[in-house]
Amino acid sequence: MLRPFRLHEPETVADAVGLLGQYGEEASLYAGGTELLLAMKEGLLHYGHLVNVKTVGGLSDLRYDEGAGVLRIGSGVIHRTLERSAIVAADFPLIAQTEAGVANVRVRNVGTIGGNLCFGEPHSDPGALLLLYNATATAQGPSGIRTIPLSEFAAGPFETSLEEGEVLTEITVPRFPTGMTGAYEKFGYHARPTVGVGVALRMDASTGVVTEARVSVGSAGPKPVRVPQAEEILAGKTSAELSSAAVLRPAARSAAQGADPIDDFHGSAEYKEHLVGVLLGRAVRTASGAV
Ligand SMILES: Cc1cc2nc3c(=O)[nH]c(=O)nc-3n(C[C@H](O)[C@H](O)[C@H](O)COP(=O)(O)OP(=O)(O)OC[C@H]3O[C@@H](n4cnc5c(N)ncnc54)[C@H](O)[C@@H]3O)c2cc1C
Incomplete structure (x- = not known):
């Protein structure tokens, strides 16, 4: 059974970081909730405060940065968007194909790429796929903004290299070189x-x-x-x-x-x-x- 918690709906990353700092170990970010809410329902985890990633402006943005030749995926972008986006299909077809095979349509419709990477479940697809592209992650926390190569993002089962109070904001995916x-x-x-x-x-x-x-x-x-x-x-x-x-x-x-x-x-x-x-x-x- 899900125990009571307070839901916070920040509009900026800075506010989300502030809430994580204010409530410390009592707080967790949540996006689609497909991992976190299940673990909370089963009593494996409990947080008195949940900070909703989906209300933060910009985190659900997906765009191709033509100048840099990179796909910028906001951490709150859902799997279904990656599967169906024309931008992704045009220049990153392997991402679209792989995303179409993640979970089932119900999970893909709410589960986010950020939630997938941050939960750190070893049995996942995007982590291995994005390593092929030399992707990087951007995180914002109490000490500012930093870039983490995706090869250093996963630290082990259910562990990432995110530091306390950090929010994953974006995954940057360079195009494959020509050929x-x-x-x-x-x-x-x-x-x-x-x-x-x-x-x-x-x-x-x-x-x-x-x-x-x-x-x-x-x-x-x-x-x-x-x-x-x-x-x-x-x-x-x-x-x-x-x-x-x-x-x-x-x-x-x-x-x-x-x-x-x-x-x-x-x-x-x-x-x-x-x-x-x-x-x-x-x-x-x-x-x-x-x-
Ligand atoms: C039935 C089922 C089948 C599945 N099959 C597959 C599969 O075939 N392949 C596969 O790859 N995955 C699979 N998954 C996993 C699925 O992809 C993830 O559940 C989903 O992507 C998690 O995203 P979410 O937004 O729901 O995360 P949430 O549950 O909201 O969050 C998960 C964790 O990430 C943290 N978090 C979320 N967003 C951020 C952020 N921006 N910054 C920092 N921390 C953050 C939360 O605090 C929490 O600890 C499956 C899941 C289910 C339930």
Whole structure:
């Protein structure tokens, strides 16, 4: 049962930060509430004061900054908007596709990208996906505004690098460089993914050689990660070599090791290592245009 709490509806980030400072451990931010209210209903968490992110002006903005070549996603943007936005579909189709596979339409209609990243549930898609883009997060708190590379945002299961009283305000997503294509593959038999693997490959149009490879793995370990060892194996290969076991096997092994899989109710570490390999192969084939 949900115990009573007071709901605050700030209109600016500064007011939200002020409320968090005023009520300290008694207060929590909340956006769609799909994680927080559930945990409060089940008695796992209790806060006497909830600070509503959705009433803060600007946090639900989504825009493409043409000059900088970046997508600016307000932390209060819901999954459904990312799935359906024409701006996202035009220049960031992989984000639209991946968002369409997050949860179900009811959750996507209220759940926000900020809530997803800030809850820090390891079994999530956006964290691993956005690592492929070298995205950054902007946070505002009592000490001002700072930028955090997304690779440093997740700190572990249900933990982030946000400091006390900080509000995640925006996620900035640079476009892939010209010639780069990405793919994100996931598998799961519960509501959330058991494992998700992202691959982005930049191919030289004349030689067909990979000039840059990016590999990310999510859900398998305590937090989503980029795996430079797997990226090094894929870089420099031709599209024909990319589909050979001689390349895919060591890349899969490196990705599985780099993801640091753990046993949990989604499966054993060994099972997740196997899945990382299967999903990596699929993502490489899609990103290289082999399928
Ligand atoms: C049935 C179900 C299936 C799901 N399946 C998937 C899936 O397939 N893939 C996937 O990725 N996710 C999945 N999810 C997770 C879903 O994406 C998240 O529940 C949702 O995005 C959380 O957003 P929210 O706005 O509801 O967060 P809330 O519940 O409002 O908040 C979550 C946490 O984030 C904090 N917070 C929120 N906004 C901010 C902010 N701006 N700054 C700082 N802290 C903030 C809150 O204090 C709270 O601790 C699933 C969830 C459910 C319930």
